[in-house]
Amino acid sequence: MHFGLNFSSLNGLKLSLPRPGSWTWFPLLGLPLLLLLTQGCASTYTAVAPSHTHQEKKDTSLGDPEDYTYKLQEQTNKYSYKVYKSPLCPELVHIQEITKKRPRGFLFAVAEMPLYGLGLVDWVLAHAIAQESEQTNKTWKEPTGRVIQCGAKQPAPRQKILLQLPRREEQLVQRTDKEGLLHLHSCLQNYSGEGQVNLFVIFGEDIKYLSTIYF
Amino acid sequence: MSNTSKLKLIFCLALISLCLGARPAWAQSLLEFSSSSQIAEAFGKDVIKRFENRYDIDVNLHVGSSETALLRLKNNFSDLACIASRLPKDYTEKGYVEIPFAKDPLAIITHKQNPIESLSPAQVRKIFMQHTTNWKKVSGPDQEIVTIIPSQDTALYKSFERQIMQGFNMSFDFSSYISTNNFIAVEHIPGAISFASRGAAKNYKNIKCLKINESKPEDEAYPFFQTFSFISKGRPKENAQEFINAALSSRGREIIKEKGMYPIFEDRSTKE
Numbered sequence: 001m002h003f004g005l006n007f008s009s010l011n012g013l014k015l016s017l018p019r020p021g022s023w024t025w026f027p028l029l030g031l032p033l034l035l036l037l038t039q040g041c042a043s044t045y046t047a048v049a050p051s052h053t054h055q056e057k058k059d060t061s062l063g064d065p066e067d068y069t070y071k072l073q074e075q076t077n078k079y080s081y082k083v084y085k086s087p088l089c090p091e092l093v094h095i096q097e098i099t100k101k102r103p104r105g106f107l108f109a110v111a112e113m114p115l116y117g118l119g120l121v122d123w124v125l126a127h128a129i130a131q132e133s134e135q136t137n138k139t140w141k142e143p144t145g146r147v148i149q150c151g152a153k154q155p156a157p158r159q160k161i162l163l164q165l166p167r168r169e170e171q172l173v174q175r176t177d178k179e180g181l182l183h184l185h186s187c188l189q190n191y192s193g194e195g196q197v198n199l200f201v202i203f204g205e206d207i208k209y210l211s212t213i214y215f
Numbered sequence: 216m217s218n219t220s221k222l223k224l225i226f227c228l229a230l231i232s233l234c235l236g237a238r239p240a241w242a243q244s245l246l247e248f249s250s251s252s253q254i255a256e257a258f259g260k261d262v263i264k265r266f267e268n269r270y271d272i273d274v275n276l277h278v279g280s281s282e283t284a285l286l287r288l289k290n291n292f293s294d295l296a297c298i299a300s301r302l303p304k305d306y307t308e309k310g311y312v313e314i315p316f317a318k319d320p321l322a323i324i325t326h327k328q329n330p331i332e333s334l335s336p337a338q339v340r341k342i343f344m345q346h347t348t349n350w351k352k353v354s355g356p357d358q359e360i361v362t363i364i365p366s367q368d369t370a371l372y373k374s375f376e377r378q379i380m381q382g383f384n385m386s387f388d389f390s391s392y393i394s395t396n397n398f399i400a401v402e403h404i405p406g407a408i409s410f411a412s413r414g415a416a417k418n419y420k421n422i423k424c425l426k427i428n429e430s431k432p433e434d435e436a437y438p439f440f441q442t443f444s445f446i447s448k449g450r451p452k453e454n455a456q457e458f459i460n461a462a463l464s465s466r467g468r469e470i471i472k473e474k475g476m477y478p479i480f481e482d483r484s485t486k487e
Binding site for chain 1: 269
């Protein structure tokens with residue numbers, strides 16, 4: 001059995017080539033040729049593959065204030081209180097619809113590696129092609145459902161405050177003045193002995209607990 | 216002391232400091248909530264689901280009687296309690312905060328197949344005194360009446376005793392530990408009668424609520440109600456406030472109405 005060239009007859013410049021049709025051609029010329037032909041398969045396969053569309057969540061930001069938290073601060077005058085509000089903003093997540101090719105032909109690239117070491121280049125190239133094909137179709141923002149404080153507290157002028165007298169099961173509505181002050185003296189003197197008054201802020205259709213006053 | 220012993224000592228000290236140290240950060244976003252079983256059944260679970268979806272706060276719900284809910288709050292096992300009775304006055308004086316938020320009709324319930332539709336308060340009283348023991352006596356079928364009541368510690372029992380029994384002694388065949396177990400009993404015992412929160416009753420298909428003096432529980436003229444209140448020890452803390460706000464929000468009040476109850480704050484007949 002012999003492979004390829006017969007060096008014993010080199011003096012006479014005679015080459016003893018394998019017979020046509022013999023499998024001994026394959027390791028000598030066929031395998032390198034095949035490996036050479038498969039060079040760049042992964043990158044070519046990636047380049048011709050169809051693109052895929054998916055959504056990606058990017059960073060978050062805050063929207064416009066849509067709600068407030070309220071605080072009550074007692075003043076030096078008895079039954080006078082100052083109402084403060086702090087804005088709350090919805091947290092928004094930025095979403096992108098991306099069309100991109102996926103790197104393909106990993107097995108080709110692996111097969112190329114042992115002989116030429118170029119499989120790695122092919123695979124990197126496939127990744128680069130996939131990356132290059134990336135297209136952002138559209139971007140939009142969606143609320144995450146969380147609300148976050150997004151500003152300094154400020155007085156709440158002309159704010160509707162609901163007073164609940166739990167024992168009597170009565171409710172009263174008062175308003176803060178233009179400086180956010182709530183004067184309850186004249187209102188509460190009719191309810192001495194009640195003990196407790198719950199204060200709520202009326203904000204649109206919602207009612208928010210503010211504080212409880214004991215007297 | 217050898218190096219190994221020193222290492223062991225350091226490890227033990229680190230372990231002890233971990234056990235005794237400050238509460239972990241995640242524990243701050245937990246609301247310990249104790250509720251009367253009626254309220255949890257009628258309203259609480261829906262609001263909790265909505266609340267947990269919106270805020271980063273987990274709710275650890277404990278369901279029991281109103282008295283148990285109040286005791287858990289008193290002993291610092293809860294941040295917020297929800298009870299179906301009015302807060303005793305001495306609690307208010309000690310700085311507990313009571314926030315009534317809904318009224319719920321106190322419904323008289325029977326099995327769906329019971330042909331009786333309406334009773335008078337006097338008839339109900341006689342049934343629960345066991346002076347009337349057969350449905351025949353109230354124009355019903357010839358069938359024995361089985362009276363089922365919730366535990367005497369529950370706010371439901373106390374409301375019924377105060378509003379309907381009016382000082383007469385109650386007599387009964389069975390008593391359940393948790394007030395909502397009445398529904399299961401009435402669903403399975405023919406001829407049974409009991410009383411329950413109208414809001415919670417809506418969750419059971421095989422029971423019906425009787426009219427009282429021809430008034431349905433959803434009618435304004437219906438005479439028997441319970442008041443549901445949030446209770447906190449001192450002013451409610453941040454998480455508890457958020458939960459109260461979720462219950463008082465327009466969606467929270469919608470849930471109350473969907474369950475056949477009346478949100479207290481819906482009545483804006485308030486003086487300005």
